[in-house]
Amino acid sequence: MxxxxxxxxxxxxxxxxxxxxxxxxxxxxxxxxxxxxxxxxxxxxxxxxxxxxxxxxxxxxxxxxxxxxxxxxxxxxxxxxxxxGRRQRLVSITRLEDEHEALVGGDDDAVLVEVEGRLTGEVIRAALADIPEDFATAVEMHDIDGFKYQEIADILGIPIGTVMSRISRGRRLLAGAVASNQRAWLRDDGKGERQAEARRAARAGGFDGGVTS
Structure with a gap:
């Protein structure tokens, strides 16, 4: 027994x-x-x-x-x-937000529709590598992993208002990141994913690629 x-x-x-x-x-x-x-x-x-x-x-x-x-x-x-001894890669937030505004306010509706149609799966995950970690984490936890605002606040140790703000701005940055690389996303040669992999490696390795606003 x-x-x-x-x-x-x-x-x-x-x-x-x-x-x-x-x-x-x-x-x-x-x-x-x-x-x-x-x-x-x-x-x-x-x-x-x-x-x-x-x-x-x-x-x-x-x-x-x-x-x-x-x-x-x-x-x-x-x-x-x-x-x-790694450092988070710094990204130009202003550049990504400008890309988002240009995409939303542009005249090329066909490109916008096509880009939006590809905002799934690996495209979104790859684009997350382009935006600052604080915003990427909030968007990923809410929009991909399905956490509620309060759960994210508890995990990250920040106020719920900050969570909501990061998600809102993070979504704009994510759209801007995709828009800035839309030519790569719209090609089927796999280059976009390889570029995103290189950016992820750079972030993990401590490459500083820009400045925050």
Whole structure:
């Protein structure tokens, strides 16, 4: 007969797996857009899972496991950046917002419709690499991962009003980022994705590509 202590451990392990496993793909996607390779993203998620297991007793509300996991993963990614001495790439916010305004106010409706039609999947994820991390994170968590404003505020440790502001402006920056690269997006040669991969690598490696407004 299995001792009671072993039974308890098995029950906790089963509960942990049931709560964490459904979120691994999302966590990996979040990490992959902030690391230089898939292997590095997988290592970050694995470390987050180890930390989550060690701190599992501190999860008071199982319904909040997803924001809890994101908090842990963001801490892992931050530790990795600090350890490697990386710096966030600086982007010209003004340039991206000007691109957005030009796209919305331009006369080339056909291009606008085509660009909007391609704002799905990898195009959006790649364009997120072009905008500052604070805005990219807020937009990604809300529009891709489906977090509510309050959940994002809790994860990021910022007021809910700041979350709403970052999402609003982040969406404009995202549209501007896509617009600035629309020629690449509208070609089917895969160059746009390769350029985005290079930008992600530059961000992870500490390349300064512009100045913030």
């Amino acid at each position: 299995i001792p009671a202590s072993d039974q308890d451990l098995e029950q906790v392990q089963a509960q942990f797996q049931a709560l964490v496993m459904p979120h691994l793909d999302r966590l990996l996607g979040f990490a992959s857009r902030r690391t230089r390779s898939v292997a590095e993203a997988e290592d970050a998620v694995q470390e987050a899972c180890v930390r989550a297991w060690l701190g599992f007793a501190g999860l008071r509300d199982p319904a909040k496991v997803r924001p809890w996991l994101y908090c842990i993963l963001r801490a892992v990614l931050a530790d990795n950046c600090e350890r490697d």
